[in-house]
Amino acid sequence: MQELKNHLKKLSKFESALSLLHWDMETYMPPNAVEKRAQIIGEISGYVFEQFISEKTQELIEKAQPNDVESQAILRLVKKEYERMKKIPKELFVELQIETSKAQQAWQNAKKEKDFNLFKPNLKKVVELEKKVIEVLGYEENKYDTLLDQYEPGLKTKQLNEIIPPLRSFLVEFLENLSQGKQPNTEILEGEYDETLQKRFSEELLKALNYDFNSGRLDVSAHPFTISISHNDVRITTRFDRFDIKNSIFSTIHECGHALYELGIPEEYRELPIGDGASMGIHESQSRFWENIVGRSFEFWKFMYPKFVKYFPRFEKIDIKDFWRAINKVERSLIRTEADEVTYNLHIMIRFEIEEALINDRINVDELPLIWNEKMKEYLGISPKNDSEGVLQDVHWAHGSFGYFPSYMLGNLYAAQIFKQMKKDIPDFYQKVENGEFKPILNWLREKIHSKGKVYQPMELIKMVTGETLNPQYFIDYVSEKYKEVYML
Template identity: 40%
Template sequence: MAAYEDLMAFERETQALAQVAGRLGWDQETMMPRDAGPQRGEEMAAMEGVLHARRTDPRVADWLEAAEPVGEVEAAQLHHIKRSYTRASKVPAKLAAQIARVTSEAQGTWAAAREVDDFATFAPVLREVVALKREEGAALSAGGDVYDAMLDDYEPGATAAELAAMFDALRPGLVALRSAVLDAPAPPELQGEFDEGAQMKLSRQIAKVFGYDMAMGRVDKAVHPFSSGSGLDVRITTRTSQSDPFNCIFSTIHEVGHAAYEQGIDRRYLLTPLGGGVSMGVHESQSRIYENQIGRSRAFTGWLYGQMRDAFGDFGIADEDTFYACVNRVQNGYIRTEADEVQYNLHVLLRFDLERALIARDLEVEDLEGAWNERFEADFGVAVDRASNGVLQDVHWSVGLFGYFPTYSLGNVYAGCLNEAMRAAVPDLDSALAEGNTAPATDWLRENVQRHGGLYAPRDLIGQANGATPSEAPLLRYLDKKFRGIYGI
């Protein structure tokens, strides 16, 4: 066991340093002084240089060769370390540091361009990011599919062709349901102004209701909500809009789903490869099931209605049933993170297709805004009015997260599978949710998904929890039943 123990001690230090690098990213989005971007880019590049050197240290190969797993956990640890070592060894250290530097600076450029709705000021640095990521993808793919190599960072074992087939199976049902819903009379829309301080107070309360441990976390504001960290330090952000408290509330619940996953992992795996979520698809399954199947359910929104009235007084919605319909109102909109459940995946599919074209060189950065606007109008029947509602709305491409977007829809598929299994296992769940008690749901998810961390492969994990091979069918059944019920169609 000596080789294994030496390897794991080295790995824990690497994981700890990676957490420090992550904290730099959290600070950049929440508290960093506005003009500190260039220096932060150098800091991030330096950290990436250290991490890359550790991940490609020749001793890792020696330890891997000598180590012999004695059980399931040890075998899984070695699998993840070998995978990381193999991938990192394919990427030159200079390229890894350059990507870290450029993406750190690009994030600030994106935020500034988004604020003034000017894609042209962001395009040059995005062009540099895309070129660097293409180079990295080529190194990782070693002659194979470059986009698949990028996707493997976020959903190990998945391929673009497999996901495209799944999404092609999703699309007709989503389009048909959207058409039927939009032809029906719409529920009332939330009106008025809602104090942003009160929104944050309510969001922190709801985070605790969903089991987020504030002794090991915090809630802050950012341009784009996100979750950061693992183990004993998992932080989330949300955002507020005076006219739309749902944005804040459900962004918070979404990010709590991510954070609860990290906080729920078996403590024995802390600062090891098993100590984080196994994939972004599984991560998204947690955030989406928290936000939608639990947070937007009739039972939970009945409780939330009372909390909203306590926080904001009479806000013009007459009763719990009307509030439930209001929360789940389907309407065309520009912003993915604010999209209703029926249309959300159509936003993701647009991004999936565009970024695949970018990486394949079928689309260049200078043509991206036009391609986005054309595709959006074709898919949603609405012309994009400004860049912050279009190509500049998401942070992902600025920080080089190519291959990330499809995991959002894959997470929805996984959430659909988990929801069916959870409802079967906890038949009286709605009675608890109606009292603001999410524990029966979150405990089931912790036991069947979260505590395992990276122990099992993504699809194996969901398959074990669901009792069947993951497919899009449960998600389509859930959406169809829910929204045909709300709209009386």
């Protein structure tokens, strides 16, 4: 077993180098370096791919004799990944790495120019390659299941189609009910916010939430992300909008949640298949927990508001309750990352339906802008004015991350269920938040979730933590209670 671990740890070091190259590509790399960087990433990725699917890996898998839960999980995960990767021709794997690297830069340019046509050729290529991967990997009922499994092991399209309709019905009706309540005054948030001050406040937020700047850093990117380079190197990016302070605040807290999870995974799990989050849905539960359940709570702002006012003194005259209601305003908005807790899952449902249809050849890339706009009108009653507000707003398709979006919705559902259990174990949860005592909350998450790495399947883990499998009712109860208070219903 130790030989297999050593082999995997060696390959993991190359993955760390690739992570660093990707981080640089989205933060500081000069634009003219795209072509060469894509080739470098392709070359290193190809080498790791070859080494992983080699006879040596197969021999070590066959020889391995796990003697504990962690070793059993390592063997289970590496066997699954080996069997998956072995089916993919190296040329196809490398081509996908190169094309997604190019597509990311094309997406950035297209988004800036608000023109989907500048990204369309790259996206067509990525979609074509993703479909080839699905064909060689195989599928049972739905092609999309093959992609879902990469992010949420064991999840099927069929299960999502069971979860979504009742949740969608509740959200649409609840959205209508809130329109009858007392509307928050968001005019108090209008105005210009200095980007330097936004960054300093973002750093203040991260320090308060126990993000370790000796093990990470904060930078700016077109689309906020968290990336784990190695055990004590987990980096965050955010973005600043001069006219929308909520953007940087909640992007920063969201990414902090991801980073805290990564930093809480045991060091001995690192460089091994278990040295990761249980799934992207569980990962998103951590970011959404800190962003929404903590970061959008009234108690959180009772603690942070004096610090916020220090950077933006014009809020001295604004009542904290009015501020809290304003940052929790529910509205039919265009941008997913800026959406409130009530409408957010509707944004995810739109993306899931489009992706699933695209992968199953019921729609094509040329139709995406039109279909996107139609679904926005159907679900949220609004239409984007340009492609940047619509089909170009997310980087995921440029990455080739088809199947990822449902993780965000699952993250919201998991987070509410985890929170229900946490309140039983920490009855004075909101008092601790109001006092700025976030360490006991983080320690609870570390014990129950972070310390488990990827040893357990996501549904196993959620049952271990909460005593039951995924139950969307906890999310429905959470948003109902909170937003009736926000809207004074």
